Amino acid sequence: MNILYDASPLLVRSAGVKNYHHSLLKALQPIIAPHRLRFFPDLKELTPNDNERSNYPAIATAVRLSRILASNHFGRRLTGVEAADLFHVTPFPRRLPEGVCLTSFIHDPTPVILPSCHRPETVRSFRYFIDHTLPKLKAVMAPSQAVKNDLIRLFHTPEEKISVVYHGVDEAFFDAPPTATYLVRETYQLPDRYVLFVGSMEPRKNLKTLVRAYALLRKELQKQHPLVIVGTSGWKNKSIRKALEKVPHVHLVGYVRPALMPALYQSASVFVMPSLYEGFGMPLLEAMAACVPIVASNWSAIPEVVGEAGLLVDPNSPHELATAIEKILDTPHLATGIGEAGRQRARHFTWSHTAEETKAFFERALGA
Numbered sequence: 001m002n003i004l005y006d007a008s009p010l011l012v013r014s015a016g017v018k019n020y021h022h023s024l025l026k027a028l029q030p031i032i033a034p035h036r037l038r039f040f041p042d043l044k045e046l047t048p049n050d051n052e053r054s055n056y057p058a059i060a061t062a063v064r065l066s067r068i069l070a071s072n073h074f075g076r077r078l079t080g081v082e083a084a085d086l087f088h089v090t091p092f093p094r095r096l097p098e099g100v101c102l103t104s105f106i107h108d109p110t111p112v113i114l115p116s117c118h119r120p121e122t123v124r125s126f127r128y129f130i131d132h133t134l135p136k137l138k139a140v141m142a143p144s145q146a147v148k149n150d151l152i153r154l155f156h157t158p159e160e161k162i163s164v165v166y167h168g169v170d171e172a173f174f175d176a177p178p179t180a181t182y183l184v185r186e187t188y189q190l191p192d193r194y195v196l197f198v199g200s201m202e203p204r205k206n207l208k209t210l211v212r213a214y215a216l217l218r219k220e221l222q223k224q225h226p227l228v229i230v231g232t233s234g235w236k237n238k239s240i241r242k243a244l245e246k247v248p249h250v251h252l253v254g255y256v257r258p259a260l261m262p263a264l265y266q267s268a269s270v271f272v273m274p275s276l277y278e279g280f281g282m283p284l285l286e287a288m289a290a291c292v293p294i295v296a297s298n299w300s301a302i303p304e305v306v307g308e309a310g311l312l313v314d315p316n317s318p319h320e321l322a323t324a325i326e327k328i329l330d331t332p333h334l335a336t337g338i339g340e341a342g343r344q345r346a347r348h349f350t351w352s353h354t355a356e357e358t359k360a361f362f363e364r365a366l367g368a
Contacts, residue, residue, distance in 0.1 A: 001366055003038070003362055004100075005088045010049070013054075022046070024354055027354065028358060042079070049258065071095045075095060077095075090104065096136060102136050103138055105141040112126065118204075137161070139163065144164060146301040146304055166280070169350070174289045181266060191251075195214065196230070196272065197210060198265075200231050200233075201232070201237040206274040212318035213325065214325070215246075226251055232255055271283070272295045274296070275300070280305060285346050288343060294306055298313060298315070310338060
């Protein structure tokens with residue numbers, strides 16, 4: 001089987017989606033035999049991942065993205081797809097080939113559920129994908145049962161068409177070396193312990209509620225455990241930034257190199273994810289692998305990932321969020337127990353298993 005995998009997300013600035021594709025392809029390449037795996041658009045090899053820019057040289061990136069845009073807007077034929085038996089697509093290419101088995105991975109339906117949390121062009125692109133691409137797909141992968149349920153409910157996608165394939169977590173998050181811990185503290189001027197948030201600064205991540213909750217913590221807890229916010233700048237975040245300016249003991253770190261992320265997690269007192277929706281929530285797994293106790297939203301896929309290994313709260317309640325954070329910070333044995341339970345649960349999520357499940361998904365789709 002000739003499998004063509006749309007790796008165009010590796011050509012743009014992106015966080016979670018890009019990390020998923022890169023990690024999966026890295027694990028999929030060694031086990032794909034007897035099938036052949038190629039990367040669209042004409043990417044010869046997998047290069048190191050960079051969330052801040054394309055993983056490929058600027059000229060190569062511009063040429064490949066321009067080909068997709070020319071096809072989308074001027075009807076030019078996509079090149080390099082003729083020999084494929086299966087084309088695993090993203091929403092990027094719109095004019096898809098005939099006579100090829102088409103599959104895709106839908107990370108989450110938030111452009112429809114929470115359109116105000118996205119840029120207008122993202123909403124339009126996702127709507128086009130749902131209206132024009134989804135009906136053409138032989139099969140769809142979803143990262144959680146929560147997303148699968150929403151695809152069935154919102155778009156009437158047949159249940160048998162959707163396969164749930166969970167993400168994995170890199171082994172590096174289970175054990176960061178002490179030298180890395182020292183380096184991350186020195187590089188980003190971090191305290192010894194802190195309340196940690198990882199994610200883009202955008203409305204869906206619900207940072208304003210986290211800031212309100214953090215302001216409700218006792219003053220000595222705020223001083224002992226500053227709030228550290230890590231991630232790209234995102235969008236629609238002016239009000240979030242204004243809210244952050246009013247609260248003391250907040251560290252806006254921004255983007256952190258992937259190699260330092262395991263150490264960043266390992267020094268956290270508690271990891272907080274108050275998102276309004278997550279299709280999966282990879283930072284949850286990363287924090288769990290690092291043995292960090294979890295406080296998170298009880299919506300969408302988050303309970304599915306965390307299971308019993310965390311405290312889950314209403315993401316619209318700053319009081320519930322603050323109470324859960326204080327409970328972790330005030331009760332060391334509870335924090336230790338939740339952290340250990342999280343690490344044990346994280347062991348069940350591996351990229352090798354995700355790759356095997358993805359390979360099986362391709363084989364089912366094509367009837368191989």
